[in-house]
Amino acid sequence: MSRAAQGMPEGSSSDAPLSSPVVSAPSSQSSKPPRVLACTLCHQRKVKCDHNFPCSNCIKSGAECVPTVPARRRPRRQIAKRDLLKRLRRYEELLLRSNINFESLPDSSSLVETSFSTEVDHGSDDDENSEPVDGTESPSPSATAKSERGLSYETKSFWHAMNQSRDDIENQSNCPSYEDRETMVKKAWEQLSGDNILLILGSRKTAANLSHLHPEPIQIFRLWQVYLDNVNPLIKVIHPPSTQGRIIEAMGNLRQISPPFEALLFSIYSMAVLSLSEEDCQTFFDCPREYLLSRYQYGCQQALLNSRFLRTNDRECLTSLFLYSMSIGLSTDPVTLSSILGITHRIARRIGIHNEGITRKHDPFEAEMRRRLWWSFALFDDRMGGMADFKSASLGPTWDCSIPLNVNDSDLWPHMKQAPAARGFSTDATHVVVRAQIGEFIRHSKFHLDFTDPSLHAVARDAQRVEVPDLAALEKMIEEKYLKFCDPDIPLHFLTIWMTRGHMAKHRLVEHYWKHDGSTPNEAAAEANVDATMSHAFTMLECDTKVMTQPTTRGYTWLYNFYFPFPAYLQIIKELRRCPVGKHAERAWGLMDENFAARLSTTSTYHSPLFKVFATTVLPAWDAREAALKESGQTLTPPAMVIEVRKGLVQMGQSTQDGYFPKGADQQPGNGTNMNDLGFSVSMPTSLGINGLLSEMSNGGHGSHGGTEAGIFTGLFGQTPPEEMNPGNWPAMGWGFGG
């Protein structure tokens, strides 16, 4: 056995890899060739690595060869010294007891204490994320802030409470304070778990070098520009003026980026690619969109692992996790995504970005970025929760994070002393502020809570702002305070105007269902109900079509792919089945046809279970209309939507004569479908197709009905045989559609 060769990086000399060599001693200025570490897989498997990239082992096993970055060297442990001194003191005691004379060390007991403190200091040595506790971990008790509504949402500190009752004896001793103990306990947990807790995105013992996954500098800049154009205006979780310089700096040395910032970079790339079309990706990057997306999402995963994101206190790391979650949103199912968002939610709450009391302890810039992140997260989480039939998503009354300020990016700067005043006109942040305003109302509203968690009514009552008593008042306020200042010629403003109006219509529709459970006193009232619901549904479709057909807002559709207006379709189809040639029919078919053309007609695939559900919802309504008109001797040309849908069914190998609900249509295991291709926005396993669509209905708007109606629709359809999905049966199945 040639042990002499062990530990020698054999590939480190002439045959060093062309890319991704890892320098283990960056501080060294010597001309020594950089040390190349074994790749993560060889390291983990404890086998000889040839130090090439990719290495022969990885090539052989078909694994991705990920170079290792050297672990941060931990300071030496002081514990041995402490043990020695402790032991020495014990032996001295024994000598004393045995009446043996000896020369004692001067005050060895104090030395023990000293070294104990030293040990505490070194306890957290290796945690890259153990950045200074910035007030987020253990809020000072004196600062238990009351929110502007008089309610305190900040929790008491158990450790501090213990400290309050500390007796004098303990005060006099050299015992660490309870706050110190809290830190010690936390650090001990970190030491105990090491890096083996990285269970979510995989686990590895060593950090990976990701420099080879970054695009070329010019492409980094292009992706950043795409992010600024398409993504940032809709969520505002990154502050461009202060981030751009850091990106340029990072481009200079991609190997020295801090893990959280690297995660942020990859999340920016991922979101930028998400917002681009296939053609754009080919034109700008000469690569398939799918390839770019998975490459940068993989980079983001690895960077998050390097950042130890599960233990992070870093707002930017959390931002990366949020953006990463969004970027996978269109290619995974809502249940999985909702679970991942659950982790994000837990981290966010641990950091305290939902809590105004904690947020206000930060400088105005950081506080504002925390609010923007929380609101974007809460709205998205709520949307995904709704689609996953998870009723207790983020949008509830149990937190007090303020609405982001309506300010321009140039009004904010890191370490600013005074928070900027909100502008009285439209700004860079208007879109997110309007979304938050609606979310703020919805999360306290009775109809929302009745559909999510009625036990929170008392909390909502205490916190509800009186100045916005109902949806009509909210709509008026939003129109006058924000939309009035929007210029429809500016794409973002155009989007803000029409999406807001569409979402308001959706909330009115939901509220209507909540108020009117189907029992109407007379014919006239029933007619008025139908008129109202149809009017809301029409508005939803009109607004959605406006946005989806506007070429200048094409870059923004990535977000609104999550919001297919299925509630409108269901409401309209239900009414058309009831009354195929009624007063609403003409307009209804026209609007659905236009919306279908804007949302779905470009699809080339008809193999989705969601398409089947859509088809089997629409076609019976058209057949009913045809039959009714035939009776009166009229003939009709079917709208393009009906022709397309029929064509799609034929392509699927299903004849309409076989019935609209082919056997097992929704029961094929593992038949995942990317609904983005259909404009439905999510990919989901077949078995989730119906619920997903239903939650689309439940949540077709603003992401404000987390789990609201989803459960109701699931209750209606979740376990029912396909035949019972006939919209004609809806009213009989427990939920009042007003019929």
Place this chain on the structure above:
DNA sequence: AACATCGGACTTTCAAACGG
């Protein structure tokens, strides 16, 4: 038989201690 896992012997690195 081929491949994967992992204990542990061994080497390398470098922060801290030491000594002049």
Place this chain on the structure above:
DNA sequence: CGTTTGAAAGTCCGATGTTG
């Protein structure tokens, strides 16, 4: 400030287990 020390980091052999 150069040298020494020794703990931490890194390498990978070879025994053993698993799989096809």
